[in-house]
Amino acid sequence: MIHIENLVKRYGEVLALDHLNLDIAEGEIFGLLGPNGSGKTTAINCLLALLKYDKGEITVFGEPMHPESYEQKRQIGIVPQNVAVFEQMSVYENIDYFCGLYVKEKQKRRELVEEAIAFVGLEDYRKMLPRKLSGGLLRRLNIACGIAHQPRLIILDEPTVAVDPQSRNKILEGIVALNKKGSTIIYTSHYMEEVEQICTRIVIMDHGRCIASGTTEELKRMIKTGETICIEGVMLTDGQTEAIRALPHVFQADYAQEENRLVIKCTSAKHNLIRVLNYLQQEEVPFGRVFSELPTLNDVFLEITGKELRD
């Protein structure tokens, strides 16, 4: 559905997109994950032909994308990062206006607007001006304005920034529902949990490059870490720490003496936790809280780039 090849975009000396390659298939919820400034929004702007790029090729729905590709644009809906609605127009007028940029027929538009209002749950706020809506409701209005014309491709650029957890869940549920109704979704975010929760395929970006791509499981399998074990309230000697490092499948053990905290990283294998606890019992080392975590996308990012996703 979307093919991006060797895309290069420079802002003066800054290389915003560095030979970016992407392929997005119809029906996907495609997550574009990366820290702020990694090039996600620039990539989206190039995809929509809002930005000129220095090199590369972009095809959307099998056709090259240009600023004048109005037939392709007709099938795309965009939900920008900031709430982009008219302050002086009511909820209904805003959705009707943005829908009207795609759908000329009045009767059909009326139906679509009503559907969008129902979809985001703004039935009781039709006549309200945006300034009277709460942050969460505003975000829902922002989404409704982008999806009302029922596009084939919906691009959501960090739609949950500064949204409370309840509204965030509602938005995420809505995105999955849109996908089930047949829309392909491109979802950019720097919240790995969200991407992990809803996306069928993910690309991790950094410094304008695609550094990894695949499903959540595929991405996690790319890294060495299969399990992270954390033990709190533990006092170890240097020798005991070394012995833990030597246990099977353990490739890293960091002991923080001031916090009495031990973090062990193991490769994917069975009974990693039991082996560690058996050793501590054998050495008669007392310990407090113990928990084990499966790798997250942050671990993936950390292992590939050497830095945290939220740095």
Added chain:
Amino acid sequence: MTVFKVYFLIIRRNFAAILMYIGIFAGIAVAIQASFQHTGMTEGFSAMKLDVAVVDRGGGILSETLQEVLGLQHDLVTIADDEQVIQEELYYGNVKYVLIVKDKALEKLQAGEQAVQSITVPGTIAAYYVEAQVNAFLNEIRTALAGGFSPEEACQEAVALATIPVNVELVDKNGNAGIREDYNYYFAYMPYAFLGAAIMSLSIVIMELKKKDIRRRMQSSSVPFLKQNLAALISFAVLGAVIWGICMVIQTFLYRGGVFGGNHTGYYLLNSIVFMLVSLSLAYLTGTVSNTPTVLNGMANVISLGLCFLGGIFVPIEMLGEKMGKVSRFLPTYWYSKTNGLLGDYGVLDAEQIKSVWLGIAIQVVFAAACIAVTMAIRQRQLQEKE
């Protein structure tokens, strides 16, 4: 149509502000126009009567006749022959002219000496006016005496001449009988309404549309960019036409046809249409540089009031001083006001005046074009910064 619609949806929400500006303007225009008297110079003539004091130091036939003649044209007042009293009377404006008839005035006149002396406030019209009448009288006496008439006969002749009624016919040189049409006052204040209404409506829409993400949404839509710009242009034109139309309808009702039944209809309409263009270009600029409604509100007041004061709409340029007058020439309101003044002062325009009218209109067009060019440059810069 969709883009066009958004302008009018937003403008509709601010229609009260538009009406407020038009209402204030109409109120000011009607009040100012009502305060002017409507006596045209060809409607009638009456000679000016002044308070004139005569100090008679010697009496005699010449003095009596002079007082009789002056009494026919002015109100004579008696005051003491005291220099200080005379000065005070003149200072407080109780009298406009003091005539001292010297002792043995007739003899002095016959001998070619100064028979009378006048004391006035220097440079006043009254001084010249009465002085001319006194001199005319003395010349008549002098001529009659030189012609062999006796002093009594000369004085009788002078009185007879003074009583001959004078038919004064005033020439309507300006072609408007000295009267400015009522609607000229209305047109004089129109820039205030145009500026206020245009800025308070159009700028709000421009301010909304220039928001980065709204622009992004519009540009990624299936409506071509050219079509969006065209819709914006049509909206500007329609809004301008609506505000202009409202003002024209009001003047038609207030002045029973107003400009449509008076002089220079075409020039009045053209001058006001061009100023509407100026107002729209300023609204475009204001909307581009404002980021919040509060800033916009402030700018609307500063621009509309500032241009109207400095451009001679609210107060005559002469009152602003020479330096300010030079600055005013750079303002479109100055040229609008100057053109409107010409149209009001002259019922018939000569070639030079027609040239001035066209010059005023052309300068306004140039100002609007410059304003649009500057705004486009600012917008370009804003777009580059946001990119």
